[in-house]
Amino acid sequence: MTRRRGFSLTEVVVVLVIILIASSVALSAYAGYSKYSGLEASARQISRTLMFAKQGAITRRTDMVVYFDIDRQTYWVDEEDASAGTISRKVVEPKKLEVGVKIQDVQVGATTQSSGTISARFAPSGENPLVEVTMRREMDPATDPRNYYTVQLYPASDEARILERERR
Numbered sequence: 001m002t003r004r005r006g007f008s009l010t011e012v013v014v015v016l017v018i019i020l021i022a023s024s025v026a027l028s029a030y031a032g033y034s035k036y037s038g039l040e041a042s043a044r045q046i047s048r049t050l051m052f053a054k055q056g057a058i059t060r061r062t063d064m065v066v067y068f069d070i071d072r073q074t075y076w077v078d079e080e081d082a083s084a085g086t087i088s089r090k091v092v093e094p095k096k097l098e099v100g101v102k103i104q105d106v107q108v109g110a111t112t113q114s115s116g117t118i119s120a121r122f123a124p125s126g127e128n129p130l131v132e133v134t135m136r137r138e139m140d141p142a143t144d145p146r147n148y149y150t151v152q153l154y155p156a157s158d159e160a161r162i163l164e165r166e167r168r
Contacts, residue, residue: 038098039137040164043149046075046133047160049092050120050153053077057122062087064122068106068133070115073097080121100138104148107132128155 053064056079063080077092097103105114109129120131131153140147146165153160 038101039135039147039149040162042097042101042135043151043162043164045095045097046135046151047153047162049075049077049095050131050151050160052092053120053122054126054128054153054158056091057124057128058126061124063124064091065119066122066131067117067119068103069094069117070103070106070113071117073103075103097135101135102138104134104136104142106134128153130154 050066053066056077057064060079065078065080066075067078068075074094074096076090076094079088079091081087105112106118107113108118108120108131111118120129122128131151133151134148135150136142136148148165150163151160152163
């Protein structure tokens, strides 16, 4: 008669402890990553929108204007003719940021606003003002600069920059 030998209670407990330790390490790494993923996604989306407006103004040979409604936490792009008014409203429909992300303030040229609506005009010549959009996670303390992302587009630049965990 062959005797079947199973695992002892000690062996099972050791394996469970190893699994729990590995799981906690993986979860803490994921939590750190996911904490800022919505903020980063919002920054990338605003960066793409600014570049779309700049390139669209050049290719369509008309002004493109990016509007930021800070109170409603939305932004959109209109195609405009400076002399005749709006040609095509909402070339990019109003968008909201990722859940839990808030536009803190927007700087266009020398003007910075933390409420109301502010716009950045992109000319067919490729000219645009300095644009900085600072956002943060709503649930984190506003005093900690690591909770901020800033999207910058300089007048002479062909690329928007994203500054991680930094408030300008």
